[in-house]
Amino acid sequence: MADNSTYHSWLNEKRSHAWSVYQSTPTPTTKSEEWRYTDLAKLFPLEQITLEMGLVDSTQRPNREDLIEATNTAGRIQLTDGLVTNIQVDPAVDSQGVGLDSIQNTTHEKYQEIIRTNLCSHVLPPESGKFQALNAALWKDGVVIYVPKNVHVKMPIRGKHTLSTGNSAVCARTLIIAEEGSHVSYVEEFHSDDFSNKSMVSSSVEVVAHRNASVDFVSVQNLGRGIFFQVAQKSLVHRDACVNTLNVNLGSSLSRLDLNTRLLEPGANSKMLGLYFGDKDQHFDHNTSQDHLAPHTRSDLLYKGALDGNSRAAFRGIIRVHSGAQQSDAYQTNRTLLLSEQARADSLPNLEIEADDVKCSHGSTVGQLDPETIFYLLSRGFSRQQAERLIVLGFLGDVMTKLPHGAFRRVVKNVTDAVEQKLRHG
Amino acid sequence: MSNAPALDIRGLSAKVADEEISILKSLDLALNPGEIHAIMGPNGSGKSTLAKVLAGHPSYQVTGGEALYLGQSLLDMEPDERALAGIFMAFQYPVEIPGVSIANFLRTALQARLGRGEELDLFDFQDQLLEAMKLLEVEPSFAERPVNDGFSGGEKKRNEILQMAVLKPSLAILDETDSGLDIDALQVVSNGVNTLHKENPEMTILLITHYQRLLDYIKPDFVHVMVDGKIVRTGGPELALELEKQGYVNWKPSS
Ligand SMILES: Nc1ncnc2c1ncn2[C@@H]1O[C@H](COP(=O)(O)OP(=O)(O)OP(=O)(O)O)[C@@H](O)[C@H]1O
Ligand SMILES: [Mg+2]
Numbered sequence: 211m212a213d214n215s216t217y218h219s220w221l222n223e224k225r226s227h228a229w230s231v232y233q234s235t236p237t238p239t240t241k242s243e244e245w246r247y248t249d250l251a252k253l254f255p256l257e258q259i260t261l262e263m264g265l266v267d268s269t270q271r272p273n274r275e276d277l278i279e280a281t282n283t284a285g286r287i288q289l290t291d292g293l294v295t296n297i298q299v300d301p302a303v304d305s306q307g308v309g310l311d312s313i314q315n316t317t318h319e320k321y322q323e324i325i326r327t328n329l330c331s332h333v334l335p336p337e338s339g340k341f342q343a344l345n346a347a348l349w350k351d352g353v354v355i356y357v358p359k360n361v362h363v364k365m366p367i368r369g370k371h372t373l374s375t376g377n378s379a380v381c382a383r384t385l386i387i388a389e390e391g392s393h394v395s396y397v398e399e400f401h402s403d404d405f406s407n408k409s410m411v412s413s414s415v416e417v418v419a420h421r422n423a424s425v426d427f428v429s430v431q432n433l434g435r436g437i438f439f440q441v442a443q444k445s446l447v448h449r450d451a452c453v454n455t456l457n458v459n460l461g462s463s464l465s466r467l468d469l470n471t472r473l474l475e476p477g478a479n480s481k482m483l484g485l486y487f488g489d490k491d492q493h494f495d496h497n498t499s500q501d502h503l504a505p506h507t508r509s510d511l512l513y514k515g516a517l518d519g520n521s522r523a524a525f526r527g528i529i530r531v532h533s534g535a536q537q538s539d540a541y542q543t544n545r546t547l548l549l550s551e552q553a554r555a556d557s558l559p560n561l562e563i564e565a566d567d568v569k570c571s572h573g574s575t576v577g578q579l580d581p582e583t584i585f586y587l588l589s590r591g592f593s594r595q596q597a598e599r600l601i602v603l604g605f606l607g608d609v610m611t612k613l614p615h616g617a618f619r620r621v622v623k624n625v626t627d628a629v630e631q632k633l634r635h636g
Numbered sequence: 637m638s639n640a641p642a643l644d645i646r647g648l649s650a651k652v653a654d655e656e657i658s659i660l661k662s663l664d665l666a667l668n669p670g671e672i673h674a675i676m677g678p679n680g681s682g683k684s685t686l687a688k689v690l691a692g693h694p695s696y697q698v699t700g701g702e703a704l705y706l707g708q709s710l711l712d713m714e715p716d717e718r719a720l721a722g723i724f725m726a727f728q729y730p731v732e733i734p735g736v737s738i739a740n741f742l743r744t745a746l747q748a749r750l751g752r753g754e755e756l757d758l759f760d761f762q763d764q765l766l767e768a769m770k771l772l773e774v775e776p777s778f779a780e781r782p783v784n785d786g787f788s789g790g791e792k793k794r795n796e797i798l799q800m801a802v803l804k805p806s807l808a809i810l811d812e813t814d815s816g817l818d819i820d821a822l823q824v825v826s827n828g829v830n831t832l833h834k835e836n837p838e839m840t841i842l843l844i845t846h847y848q849r850l851l852d853y854i855k856p857d858f859v860h861v862m863v864d865g866k867i868v869r870t871g872g873p874e875l876a877l878e879l880e881k882q883g884y885v886n887w888k889p890s891s
Contacts, residue, residue, distance in 0.1 A: 581694070586731045589691045590745045590799065591719035600744060604735030604782065611735075 228346030247524030309356035352383030376405025395426035404434035450477035473507035484513035488521030517553035640707030642840035648701035661865035677862035724805030726796035768801035789816030826853030
């Protein structure tokens, strides 16, 4: 049993430091290049919510039990208002030394050590930005996933975040460490009711894939309206390792995602997939970066979305091939389908290349439903609504077919159902 | 109703919807149930426009005349209503639908033909689809490909007839289905159409083509020549041979 009081005071020191960073960091405005499409002062004035740093000591230990049901799941973890409440792990996975635990309340010495080495430091330090600092100061709990050397966790681990009330800032952290030659996939979902008062949900995700490890990370956001969903995700990919991410944005009123993958050593590769469907007055802002820091690295980004009503999406993506990162392949594509006259999409793909022997491409399109395609479907007996639904699902579904494993069948089904739901009400 | 022509077009005129470009100019054409008709005519004479007007394409506006399908006026019907009533058009240029597999597309199209609350029997559907794929000599994996996405010209045309085989229309309008097919594919596709016609002798077919070659495989009862938006001559299969030799010089509009 680890000494929890030193562990907790270490965590609190990190929080206090992050809080001072937060206070000294100005709130981003549209004057900054990275925030030009999202006017926080108008969409979500931070002054309107109460943000207070509080030190956290032992909170309630989550329930922990064996996962007995024969599900296609290696483990499950549930968070309510940012606190881990339940953990279930497949005993077979547990016995391989795979860790799935609460960051705040783990009593496991190994995981505490992993957290001390990695949390809020070399991956996503509070200095990364205003919201990264805010999350690092205000988080009360989060998920740590640790996969020992050469262990392959076949089925995905699932995380579920829910909110009990609005009017709060809920900050959660996720830390995934995959040791050499290991494999894990984690699927997290965010759900809540609609809230009339402004609430914020903040998620900071740190992923480290050591040599030859592979991590698949899927996040599905279907929060209620009234919520500002703020995400910072950063992945460090070592030699021959692979980190694939899929971020699905369906809910909330405003969402801002800052996603960065760093390919640190030769052979590192990453697929970054994204999918969004906006309606009414939803506003989604994606800010992505692909950093190639070593030769023979590969990244492939594909973000696709559909926008209905008055919704709006912005995409700002950058590929940075640093000097010396020869023979790297880097791709970036953003496509948006506008379903209404009022919807709007801005897309700004970017390249910064300091090596001369690389393959890079970037592109973006914003288009409407093609009337010839609609007519083709009508001429086969589809109703206009069915035709639009099929085209939109086909357009978006393309992203999900790029998920590397069949293990995500349930995610694909859930996302498809959720998109269909929105199409019906749109 | 039973002796009504499958398609009865009287004095049909049509123009481009938002421009003053007349294309169909008082066109007359009648097809009895079960007959096979071919329309030939120079580029730009309005053959595809006729097909699209019959299918209800919104780019064209009917400015006069009538089109009756089994005695029922077509022109007020929505495109999807016409399809559900049994009209099928194979497109000269089929569109691509990324991310939608042929199987999913056809399943949804058949489901749309059922009433509310009725569920398509998936086993029956599988059988139907397999049978159609066998008829068109395509691999079973064909059905998993997204509709026309990345297809060769010939594959697109095969896919049109595959759809026809599954949807089983009572009036099929095939717009240059033979263009872009190599000789083997032409035989397969023609054989497919002939088999469907044999299975359902009541099915009426309107072939639009530039090539007499197609009519060696699919024997038409009548051949029509269309020039400048109207039918200028009607005859038997021998008319196609004559056209092949002489071209359309004799029918160029006198202007
Ligand atoms: N939407 C449109 N807008 C403007 N002009 C059009 C439109 N559709 C057709 N036309 C014109 O009408 C005429 C008839 O076109 P159509 O496609 O029906 O000819 P076609 O007989 O099918 O020719 P082809 O043998 O080359 O396929 C052409 O001159 C064409 O350019
Ligand atoms: Mg044509």
